[in-house]
Amino acid sequence: MSDREALQAVKERIDIVAVLSRYLSLAKSGDNYKGNCPFHKDDTPSLMVSPEKGLWHCFGCGEGGDVFSFLMKIERISFPEALSRLAAEAGVSIGRQENDQLSGLRKIHAQVAEYFAENLRGSAGKQAREYLVGRGFDKASWKRFDLGYALSSWDHLKKRFASTYTERALVTLGLLVSGKDRSYDRFRDRVIFPIHDLSGRPIAFGGRALSGEPKYLNSPRTPLFDKSRQLYGLHWARDALRERRSALLVEGYTDVLSLLQAGIDNVVGSMGTSLTQGQADLLGRFVSEVIIAYDPDSAGSAASLRGMQILRNSGLSVRVARLPEGQDPDSLVRTGGAAPMLAAAEAALPFHLFYLDALGQRHDLGTISGKEDALDEARAFYQEIASLPLRQEIVQRLAEALDLPVEEVRAEMAAKGRRARPKENERTEERFGPNEVILSLLLRGAVGWSRVTEVANVEDFAPDDRPIVRAIETAGEPIDLSAVIADLDEPLKPRVSALGLSPLPFTDTEKALEDALLKLVRLPAIERRLAVLRGEIERAEQDGDHDRLNELQQSYSALVAERLTRRIDGPRKEAR
Numbered sequence: 055m056s057d058r059e060a061l062q063a064v065k066e067r068i069d070i071v072a073v074l075s076r077y078l079s080l081a082k083s084g085d086n087y088k089g090n091c092p093f094h095k096d097d098t099p100s101l102m103v104s105p106e107k108g109l110w111h112c113f114g115c116g117e118g119g120d121v122f123s124f125l126m127k128i129e130r131i132s133f134p135e136a137l138s139r140l141a142a143e144a145g146v147s148i149g150r151q152e153n154d155q156l157s158g159l160r161k162i163h164a165q166v167a168e169y170f171a172e173n174l175r176g177s178a179g180k181q182a183r184e185y186l187v188g189r190g191f192d193k194a195s196w197k198r199f200d201l202g203y204a205l206s207s208w209d210h211l212k213k214r215f216a217s218t219y220t221e222r223a224l225v226t227l228g229l230l231v232s233g234k235d236r237s238y239d240r241f242r243d244r245v246i247f248p249i250h251d252l253s254g255r256p257i258a259f260g261g262r263a264l265s266g267e268p269k270y271l272n273s274p275r276t277p278l279f280d281k282s283r284q285l286y287g288l289h290w291a292r293d294a295l296r297e298r299r300s301a302l303l304v305e306g307y308t309d310v311l312s313l314l315q316a317g318i319d320n321v322v323g324s325m326g327t328s329l330t331q332g333q334a335d336l337l338g339r340f341v342s343e344v345i346i347a348y349d350p351d352s353a354g355s356a357a358s359l360r361g362m363q364i365l366r367n368s369g370l371s372v373r374v375a376r377l378p379e380g381q382d383p384d385s386l387v388r389t390g391g392a393a394p395m396l397a398a399a400e401a402a403l404p405f406h407l408f409y410l411d412a413l414g415q416r417h418d419l420g421t422i423s424g425k426e427d428a429l430d431e432a433r434a435f436y437q438e439i440a441s442l443p444l445r446q447e448i449v450q451r452l453a454e455a456l457d458l459p460v461e462e463v464r465a466e467m468a469a470k471g472r473r474a475r476p477k478e479n480e481r482t483e484e485r486f487g488p489n490e491v492i493l494s495l496l497l498r499g500a501v502g503w504s505r506v507t508e509v510a511n512v513e514d515f516a517p518d519d520r521p522i523v524r525a526i527e528t529a530g531e532p533i534d535l536s537a538v539i540a541d542l543d544e545p546l547k548p549r550v551s552a553l554g555l556s557p558l559p560f561t562d563t564e565k566a567l568e569d570a571l572l573k574l575v576r577l578p579a580i581e582r583r584l585a586v587l588r589g590e591i592e593r594a595e596q597d598g599d600h601d602r603l604n605e606l607q608q609s610y611s612a613l614v615a616e617r618l619t620r621r622i623d624g625p626r627k628e629a630r
């Protein structure tokens with residue numbers, strides 16, 4: 055039985071309500087169940103479970119996913135562990151051939167890695183070679199880091215390996231994507247960075263696009279690879295990490311490689327800014343200190359701050375290096391060598407100071423409401439800190455930054471969430487933009503993907519939601535929620551459970567869909583055309599070209615009129 059079949063069989067036989075009931079008490083509420091969330095201090099039941107959809111979601115802290123996600127979070131175990139526990143319970147056998155199966159999959163990966171490496175050296179790899187050389191990676195480093203290239207083709211890999219391996223094995227490894235009619239190559243026209251296990255065997259791939267979107271694409275979760283429990287470059291860094299007890303954590307593949315080339319060997323990559331508990335646990339096996347070196351734009355984002363907090367809560371000492379504006383570790387060592395990077399690491403700020411600094415940048419501390427928001431946000435952070443001297447220092451610094459009395463700030467930090475939380479419905483409604491309306495209808499099967507593609511395509515959705523949209527597209531119709539969930543990285547699952555379980559703030563599905571498509575696709579398209587026209591009108595005015603100006607102004611008025619009609623009539627009148 056393949057992993058995916060086992061997963062399906064387990065899901066069919068396991069009752070999500072029964073599993074969650076071992077950790078919290080659930081009460082029936084309509085078609086769903088509700089209970090107090092074990093992942094945050096929850097005094098109102100905020101966690102909802104839908105036995106029918108196989109999803110759970112906490113509307114208090116935002117955690118969510120399927121039954122496997124729950125077990126992984128609460129028991130802090132990996133996906134394969136969660137699967138094998140539930141499989142044992144369900145009487146689904148996966149164990150016996152598991153080792154054979156895994157070593158078979160590893161063999162395929164090794165051959166595909168070689169194949170990518172050949173492509174890079176072949177005639178079709180010219181652009182990829184130029185890209186790499188331009189970023190400071192010469193021939194020697196292609197070999198050292200096993201770099202490769204995925205051809206600009208939908209089925210080159212498929213044809214090359216179809217005779218040796220089953221299509222199913224290639225799909226299981228995420229090398230092929232199973233589409234509506236046939237499967238196709240996942241990685242196309244991308245520079246390939248193989249991701250290795252601790253023994254240095256390739257178990258997944260990261261691809262950097264030479265053209266097209268998204269810029270970075272990873273292997274999905276497979277029996278060999280779970281991104282939330284993996285760090286890029288760990289097998290190169292392991293000895294240095296053990297020796298120094300300190301890790302330099304960077305974001306991207308090229309950051310890791312550039313630092314290694316510059317002789318900085320205790321570096322690993324998080325493959326994105328938001329860290330997971332699994333990655334923190336992994337780091338904790340090797341080091342006691344982590345110095346985070348993300349580019350300045352992403353370091354202060356909510357997702358990356360949350361990740362840093364996870365590291366801290368795992369008992370690691372965390373500092374954050376501040377890189378010069380507009381630089382990432384890769385560009386820094388490429389232009390200045392190891393010295394400026396080592397200096398930045400040396401001068402890295404303790405996490406709590408960095409956090410307070412980022413807080414000041416996200417909120418306008420000169421205004422009352424900015425101060426209120428900052429206090430509100432800092433409270434959650436403060437309450438997770440156990441060290442008394444550290445708490446003291448945070449209160450002191452915060453009082454200074456906010457220009458408020460120390461004692462008042464201390465009382466505020468110790469208080470329970472003082473500001474009334476908006477009611478659940480209000481909160482959900484507030485978050486229901488056109489993205490959310492369409493996604494929640496798709497995830498509930500209320501609307502099929504083919505209907506949405508009459509008007510919209512993947513790129514119309516918010517960038518963060520695009521992987522979910524792609525998973526929906528891949529899952530086909532009618533929608534199979536467990537296939538969508540299985541296709542996504544762990545951090546994206548709560549978004550799916552939230553959208554799948556939130557009460558819908560509308561009753562007329564058809565009208566809501568029309569409205570959302572209008573806002574998501576039609577109106578922005580008109581706005582873009584208007585912006586272009588405004589530029590042209592300005593130029594025509596400067597040139598004194600009156601005929602042209604007249605013509606442009608007519609088109610402009612026509613578009614404004616169209617925008618008005620569309621707002622009234624809805625989107626489905628003509629194709630874009």
Ligand SMILES: [Zn+2]
Pocket residue numbers: 091092093094096100101112113114115116117
């Ligand atoms: Zn919660």
